[in-house]
Amino acid sequence: MRNYIIYKLLHALGVAFVISIVSFILLFYTADPASMLLPETADAADIAAFEKDLGLDQPLVVQYGNWLARIVFEGDFGNSWVAKIPASDLIGVALWPTLQLALIAQIIATAVAIPLGVLSAVKRYSIIDNITTFIVLVGQAMPLFWLGIMLMIVFGVFLKWLPTSGSDTWVHLILPSITLASFTLPLNMRLVRSGMLEVLSKDYVRTARAKGVTRSAVLMKHAFRNAAIPLVTVTGMQFGALLGGAVVTETVFSWPGLGRLAVESIQVGDFPVVQGVVLTLSGFTILANLAADIGAAWIDPRIRFN
């Protein structure tokens, strides 16, 4: 187990390194700080002096090294070109709302997916099974931002039950988190259902039933524990996609998280902030993937030796 964790840690570090290079190069060629920060009257000499000041006249590798060192050792993503304050301050403020939204959405999605997935596998071809299939179909074809707008129209505008934007109280969380939950729900439900179906046809389940173990004990102890392995892996693997979905959801509901910060910064060309958000979101994705790998190996010892 220890070797497995060390191997996965090194792998995660490598992935983080590649992502830092990609996001540095991508934004290096996209961003034009001189035109963003200098007045229009600036001449070529001003621009040269300005770029020398920012270190933009140095070789690319040196720039990358300095940039990475500042991030790793000082947590400094540079200053926002628009707000003129450290990008890490903006990111720090927006981080919690995004994590809050993502975690609650994940809890909702799992809480709905597990009972429905298990029931539809156990009572195959029943009404519940059909409802599950229907939710999966509709959920996979529904654009997240449209669902958000529809929920706003129905519950915010027509029924006036829930606020459509803002983030002051927990009531504001309801619509955004349902929207985001619908993003991961279909896949989770499908996984639980097919996992249960597979496990329920295994010999050890039949043996357990034949021995006289009660039905619910077989379901929970023998079947579900094994069917849950892919769910653990995918929940972790999906966390990145969930954060991507949060970008969409936050934009629709004006939720003050990292996604909205990134979208607004991209639109005004504030690249240090964009870079910071990309690296932060990727970092959380890598951590979640790592946790999923280790979690799966913990539940299922076979994985460790592969």
Next chain:
Amino acid sequence: MNNMSSESKLEETHLDYKPSMTSIVLKRMWQLRMGVFGFVLVLVLGLSAIFASQVATHDPLEQDILARLTPPSFLEGGGSTYFLGTDQLGRDLYSRIIYGARISLTIGLSAVLVSMVIGVLLGLAAGYFGGKIDAVVDFLVNAMLAFPFILLAMTLVIALGASMENIIIALGLSNWPIFARVTRIETMKLREQEFVLAAVSQGLSHVRIILKHILSNLAAPLLVIATVEIARAIIRETFLSFLGLGIQAPTPSWGLMLAEGRDYMLTIWWLSTLPGFAIFLAALGINLVGDALRDLFDPHMRKG
């Protein structure tokens, strides 16, 4: 005989629940019907895209300022001229949705083609040759999957400039890992199959083995994935356009129409509801066809 029927009953039932024969038959027919339904939706989508100028009743860009924000015919106050009503500039919503199908389908198909070409080439190289190439490709795939997809696509669009070609490139470049992953795994499995080993021992060239023996066996799984990815690419394009980073006004893109309608959300709800419904139906149809194709190619993977 008796023995057989009790055994097959054991196979089909889990624990104590016994589905009736009727419910199984109904379920199978329902699945078949969903496949046909999806195919019809895709056909309508494709025909609208190809024959947009014949199917549409108005020029999608023509503004009738006096008739702006007319409700659809089936709502109170709706006229007969504009079947689905008009938008904030008095343009016919129905015609704009029809022309929008052309944009969505072009982008969906082309973006998936781009990611498929990149992904399949890398996946084949990794799965067939293994070793260092495999390690590098596997690593790249993992790194790409940890990158927030939508931010990558948005940054690429900004870097390249917002135009239809660049949206295709951005969506294509950000989505190849899924094709690379599947191709790699399937190629690894095929590599060990006897007919491939036989071809190797016969001294066939690598290119020939890959083209003739491996790629032909990859066609089915790739087609199924490509179908589903087309639906996802269409949804992603509408989101980019929704943010103003995709198709630019006044071109009729579903995402752009949704974004424009959002400003009127409080009063004129159908402006954002109808284009969204078009996206939903398109994605639903394509997904249903994907499901049907999977059942067709691989009966073992059948979900129900």
